[in-house]
Amino acid sequence: MKHSLEVISKEIRSRVKAKFPVLLTNLAEELAYDFMFTPKYKITHEYDSPWDCSGMLIQENDLISVDDYYSVEDFFDEYTGQSTASYTSGIGFLHNSFGEKYEDVVRKFVFGCYIEVLSETDNNRLIQQLLAHGYDISGTENEDIIQAVTDYELFEEPFWYHLEIIERVKSLSLKMMVSRGKNGAIKKHHHQLARRREEDKKISFEQNEAYKIWNKLQKLFRLQKGYSLQKIEIKDYIMFSEFLEYNRIPNDEKTILAKYMGSKFSNKVCMCWKDGQGINYSD
Known part of the structure; x- marks a missing residue:
């Protein structure tokens, strides 16, 4: 059983590796677009109220150059211009960075590879793995087996492997990617x-x-x-x-x-x- 689990895990890794060039092409286009056509923002606290110190994003007027950034990671520190509610006392909004945006892109990419491999795997094989690890799947329909595998986190790749990929992306030259x-x-x-x-x-x-x-x-x-x-x-x-x-x-x-x-x-x-x-x- 353990051997079968390791085989499927290797298949997921191999799928990610095989499709990585496609991901890199898509990331290069998206990074170039964000760098070329998204304004540069900074946070000002000039308008903060006594009960909210989250600050406000404002556009910077300075011209930027790709030479200002050594790596993709340097650009990831910039703000997208979007903010989300924090639901935290004293901090009304969190200001989104490109690092967060692209980590989400890579996470979805890895998860997509994971689903592809599971979809191509015989359901009986997946059922055996779930039962072998003590998970109760009684009443689970055949078409819901993949969802059960995901819910029980039988394979860890989608939940941490994207971090390895994002680290590879961060180290790349922004100039090269743009x-x-x-x-x-x-x-x-x-x-x-x-x-x-x-x-x-x-x-x-x-x-x-x-x-x-x-x-x-x-x-x-x-x-x-x-x-x-x-x-x-x-x-x-x-x-x-x-x-x-x-x-x-x-x-x-x-x-x-x-x-x-x-x-x-x-x-x-x-x-x-x-x-x-x-x-x-x-x-």
Whole structure:
């Protein structure tokens, strides 16, 4: 049994080793992108309150050079610009570093290799290992065996092997990695700019449509009801829904109104339209 466990562990290590060049290529592109297109941040405590000393990230104006960093590890000390709640008294936020970001990337890579190997391993072999180590798997469905192996941490690789990989990455030259990933990073940047332009164009179009729809509804409402259309509260929902149905206003127009003309409707009305659902009038 022990021999079988060691064999599978070796298979996981071999899979990580075989796919490491792919990981390195992806890391080079991501590192180049972060270095070239992410501002450099520093922490200021100027705005700290007496009960919170977590500080605030602000952009530095100084130009940076790849020569400022000897290794990838040096760059890992920089901040991504993102912060997360600490849930610790006196420290409201923790400011994320690139080291944390890339350790998570490597952890997911190793875990992916681990799952690949387990998926290719005969389930009976895994069941035997679980039983041999005293784990109760009674009632566990066949398709849940891999999850059971993971839950019981039968193989340690995903839970510590990524640290060995991240140490290898840290020692690499940042200049070399940026040079290797530069072209891919530039393509990614251009793609994101193009996608952002398309999104902005879509938003602009939908905003114009929302104003047109609202103006059309105002005219129809005055003609049919004899008074001006005001902000729609939840108490007006039935009346307004019947008005929209009578005038055959499609759901996509309702969604656009809720998205861009929120000041004309209560939050509950907007949520009903966004979800494409009716309303529970007993609320």
